[in-house]
Amino acid sequence: MQSELTPSSIASSAASATSATSASSKHPFKDPKQIEAIAAFRVALGADNEKFDDGELMRFLVARSFDIDGAKTQLEASLEWRKTNKIDDIPIPRANNSNGVMYAVRGWHSVPDANIEANQPNVPEHAVRLQKYMGGSCLHKWDKCGRPIYIERMGQHNVKGLAKNVTTPELVDYHIRCSEFVHNTIMPECEERFGSDDKVIDKETVIFDCTGMGFHQLHMEGLNMLRSLTDMDQKAYPERLGMLFIVNSPYVFVKVYSMIKKWLDPGVIEKIHILGKDYQSVLLEHIDEENLPEFLGGSCTCSHMPGGCVPSVILNNIKPVEKSTPPANGSLLAVPTYLRPRSSSAASANSIMDFVMPGKPQEGIYQMVSTMAHGKPCEYEVVVADEDVDKEPEVIIQFRLKGVRAACDGVNFTVARFDFGEQADTGTIVVPTKFYSLDQSPDEKEGIEVKFRAKDAGLYVLSWKPENYRGLVQMEYGVTVDGIFGEGSESP
Template sequence: MQPTLSPAPSSTVSTLSKHPFKEPKQVEALASFRTLLGPDSEKFDDGELMRFIVARSYDLAGAKAQLLASLEWRKANKVDDLPIPGANNSNGVMYAVRGWHSVPDANIESGQPNVPEHAVRLQKYMGGSCLHKWDKAGRPIYIERMGQHNVKGLAKNVKTEELVDYHIRCSEFVHSTIMPECEERFGTDDKVIDKETVIFDCTGMGFHQLHMEGLNMLRSLTDMDQKAYPERLGKLFIVNSPYVFVKVYSMIKKWLDPGVIEKIHILGKDYKSILLDHIDEENLPDFLGGSCTCSHMPGGCVPSIVMNNIKPVEKTPAPTGSMLAVPTYLRPRSSSTASANSIMDFVMPGKPKDGIYQMFSTMAHGKACEYEVVVADEDVEHEPEVIIKFRIKGIRAACEGLNFTVARFEFGEKADSGTIVVPTKFYSISECPETGDGLEVKFRAKDAGLYVLSWKPENQRGLVQMEYGVTVDGIPGEGSDSP
């Protein structure tokens, strides 16, 4: 149940912020949220708390769950210990930067301090990216030549956990180094700068980029950004968007929170005037309609190995230490009951036991637990077998009436048109053992695509405790380990 907002404090503005929030709804929500958090709320600036409040549409219980889960994720993965480039260190950058005081203009280079090998390797397949100056609101601008990505090369030569680790390092750099500089240079008492403006240039994009593993990687990054870094996006401009992107976006929208969708502006060829409404001409690259060329730097404004405007960087020794644990092919669906009680389950999976992952959550009657299986083009030739296992855990709650369905969503011109349904069977509690191998449901994946597995309890009491596991030809899926 969403907490009721308590009366606003006697002051008309929030007090624990460099940029006090003044709107009554914001002040009231912050006061109630701090009461809900208790003494620990003093550790957080109002701006940070407000990002989680807005991300959860003022559902304070949901905001608290997301905030605490993100803190646990940061602690478990030692995110705060990552070596981030800044004014007081010599750490190398993860991508090109232009126009900042805290970090001189630079490109990613091999041999630089604390630049991991995978950050260098993936540059061979990225279309080019740069943190390029700032917009009229004082927000940093991130530009990515998405249409030039070698998606198949990226998926085959870079692991998902490597890409996510790289993305985290880039995000921490923007939030910890660049945004504080933006605050100092452009912030005012009434304007907080805690978001960035993003431009995706789709020039060159085609159906050759519709690669399942690559799209699965994109999903991992999208999930993480929404859960670990809520409300960090100011605006996203997608320019030179071809027909193929429109088809892909029809699927991608289902991954995004409504608040994120509102910030996305999909533009075709007539985008220059819109960009210039938000960005000064001297801060916008000339290939996007501005006047900046960054001619003093190799590769100009946005260097790209794929576009041959910069020499390839050499390979550096692999770093020591473990990567962040992120599932590659199989995972609970972020919008389903499976992840509702474990906000960060896609990066903190439960540990398997006898091939079965644990899920401890109360599933309301009629609510489905959903799970995703991505079958890549290269794997579909041998029609991999998908196996779903279930068994009761702890309290023997209502197991009679488990409803299994599987839906397949295709990309391209057939987006969302295909559906596969596994024959429905209602399993009684006697068929769902407490120990042993458990109950199995199997099917063959005869097409490449995204398979969405769904199961739900039919008993009014709901399914209190359940263990499940998903396997594709020996590849174990990631379950959630919810409290």
């Protein structure tokens, strides 16, 4: 049963939570509804409420339309996701270290103006590789509210090249690093420089420039990648968006947005401003001229930096970033070992993010049900991290089809390992299955288990499809990593 903010429940919660309400909040809220909602939220959280600032609690409350139970569920899921994926251990650029940046930055004290470069401390190889296919991006100064401005030349993206040469785990890892950098390095600086008791700075302003966008960018695999990032942002980083300006939007964007809009929460949609070619005056209402790049109607050129305000390899205003030299110990992926269905396959009927922020697995496997179309395989991505190979040199990855209800003679099972985007090795196993007619159902204990040894870190793609296809193939399946995920553990 959901906790609703009725007048009586609010008053009761607020009265009992007076001592629990954070007295040291950076930005005490003054609106009675907000004060009462935070008080009720703190009561629902119990003793753990003291760990959170009012501003952080408010982000989750707003994301769930002030539904206390919903906000609590999302907050706890986000914390579990961070713990499981060791998000707080990911190295990011700060004033007190020399870590390289993930994209261009301009105008900050905590991190000097810089472009992404290869072989910099804690800059993964895939972060360098994807620059070849990105239209250009930069964290460029701040708006009139003191919020950091992220600019992306979206219309210049090589979407097909990105989908072909950068995996979904690599893109997610890159996005997480960028998000953590903004939230933990740049926003605290914004707070120090522009914040006040009455102004919370915990959001960013985003500008997507669609100049050059065409139908060639309507690539489903690329859109699936975008969806996985959108899902993660809404679940793990709620209410971090202040405003999104989409400028120079052509007709093709209407088509793209009609798909993207279905993935977005209503509160996010309200923050999106879609503008055509006459956008400059709108941007200047929110951003001072000296903080807005010249190509967007401002006066800033960042002429002191290669590539100016927003470096772009595709627009040839900066030299391509040289390929990183992989370290001797293998993959640079920061994310720990994890599993997820691949967005391009039949396995992605459920959201990719179901596996990033999951519930408990049943009987030790992470279960999904999929109806396989003729000729289209199901695929799983399994990332094996360096640290897990170190802990257990031969990581055993188990694959099991449980409760197969299939009109086929067997299953082709293929394992392909990828190292820095290149296929490293493959192997194929044909697994026999008992034939069932479509009106039969096998014993729930029946199943198939295939094991192979992952001796090296990297991305493994597990693919399977029916042998001698005879009709509908419906199956329940899952993957575990022995020694890393045990019975009742949670997938990252």
